[in-house]
Amino acid sequence: MLRSAVGVALATGVTVAVFTYRQRRALTSAAKRALRAHYCRDVDDELLHVLRTSATEAVSVTAGGDLPDDVDVLIFPGAATPDRVYAAAAALPNLKALIMAYAGILPAQIDKMRVAFGDRLGSTVTLHNLHHNxxxxxxxxxxxxxxxxxxxxxxxxxxxxxxxxxxxxxxxxxxxxxxxxxxxxxxxxxxxxxxxxxxxxxxxxxxxxxxxxxxxxxxxxxxxxxxxxxxxxxxxxxxxxxxxxxxxxxxxxxxxxxxxxxxxxxxxxxxxxxxxxxxxxxxxxxxxxxxxxxxxxxxxxxxxxxxxxxxxxxxxxxxxxxxxxxxxxxxxxxxxSPHRGGGIGIRDTELVRMRHLGQMIAEAASGKPMPNKWDFAQGY
Structure with a gap:
């Protein structure tokens, strides 16, 4: 069938593209929408580069104070997130996950998220933390x-x-x-x-x-x-x-x-x-x-x-x-010691943080469950 189709095409002057199975899969994957993650703070070029390269090409990563409308995953780098930011995040139509990019999420922060997201928190919008430190x-x-x-x-x-x-x-x-x-x-x-x-x-x-x-x-x-x-x-x-x-x-x-x-x-x-x-x-x-x-x-x-x-x-x-x-x-x-164990702001720790974040969202982009899902019953 393939040979006859090519022969007809050549006879009629019609250009036909014939693809291998792998090429067809690649085209199908490219047509899919990339998972979009946003780091909710301005970061320098090196850290953003590490975050992007630690993810995959199937992930689009942005950073800054403004929240994109079409984002799937929001990354919050610190605990002092204002209520208005959570409220803005809750209005994003495609949002599927929140990553708190540190180990311990304080109960006060979870209370703020519950006010903004309601019953969606932990169900349609999952919560994750990070153990990079x-x-x-x-x-x-x-x-x-x-x-x-x-x-x-x-x-x-x-x-x-x-x-x-x-x-x-x-x-x-x-x-x-x-x-x-x-x-x-x-x-x-x-x-x-x-x-x-x-x-x-x-x-x-x-x-x-x-x-x-x-x-x-x-x-x-x-x-x-x-x-x-x-x-x-x-x-x-x-x-x-x-x-x-x-x-x-x-x-x-x-x-x-x-x-x-x-x-x-x-x-x-x-x-x-x-x-x-x-x-x-x-x-x-x-x-x-x-x-x-x-x-x-x-x-x-x-x-x-x-x-x-x-x-x-x-x-x-x-x-x-x-x-x-x-x-x-x-x-x-x-x-x-003044709570220095986590190495907040230390360059070595920040680089590790970005690598771990990239790996987490790469897992999600591949269709696997994103690691470090917060267990609300256990509290960690």
């Missing part, structure tokens, strides 16, 4: 642990004043102060609360340091411990039985209805005397007063804290806002 936050958690267990900051302050006594130098015939205390991690037990994107990375590093590592995961049933890459994985419901075993407690949990106020005075009292606590999850997981008292009394050897109880309301207040109503800053056993 898990490596940076994991590194911060380990850094805080090492700084706290080695008393790095007070030793640093002493040596800047020419004081070598934290080393406990032995001078013949002289009485010397004992060395500043430190904790050896090798051979001790660490408990990582939350073996998600962040906690899994932390657990691997602690295991490499020679620690026995326990971890919790909500999906594990009580009494069904498994070992994954050298980490003992337990149910989150077994917390009370795990805390007495934890020389080091690493908090890598999101803030949800089940995790807020998870650790109070009762739970902290279950930790062994002289244990160390690091929080790179959320401040409201640990009771503020109970934590301060455990540190002040010396029951805890130390702590490294990156997430807090009091944050500046605006940039003007950023240089004069204490992180707590309690004087954590007076305790040498505490390493204070």
């Amino acid at each position: 898990a490596p940076m936050t994991a590194e911060m958690g380990v850094a805080l642990l090492l700084a706290a267990t080695k008393r790095l900051l007070p030793a640093d302050a002493k040596l800047r004043a020419g004081d070598w006594r934290p080393r406990g130098l032995p001078f013949p015939g002289e009485e010397v102060d004992p060395p500043m205390p430190m904790v050896l991690l090798e051979g001790r037990t660490a408990l990582v609360l939350g073996l998600g994107h962040l906690g899994t990375r932390v657990a691997k590093v602690l295991h490499a340091l020679g620690m026995r590592v326990l971890g919790t995961r909500r999906s594990v049933r009580p009494g069904s411990m498994t070992v994954v890459d050298g980490v003992e994985v337990y149910s989150a419901e077994e917390l009370a039985s795990l805390l007495p075993r934890a020389d080091v407690l690493m908090i890598c949990l999101p803030s949800t209805a089940l995790t807020r106020s998870l650790l109070g005075a009762k739970e902290l009292a279950l930790l062994p005397l002289g244990s160390v606590l690091v929080n790179v999850g959320r401040g409201d997981i640990v009771d503020e007063s109970a934590l301060f008292e455990a540190l002040r009394s010396g029951r805890l050897f130390g702590a490294g804290i990156d997430v807090w109880y009091n944050y500046p309301a605006n940039f003007a207040a950023a240089s004069s806002t204490p992180p707590s109503t309690l004087p954590f800053h007076e305790l040498d056993s505490v390493v204070l």
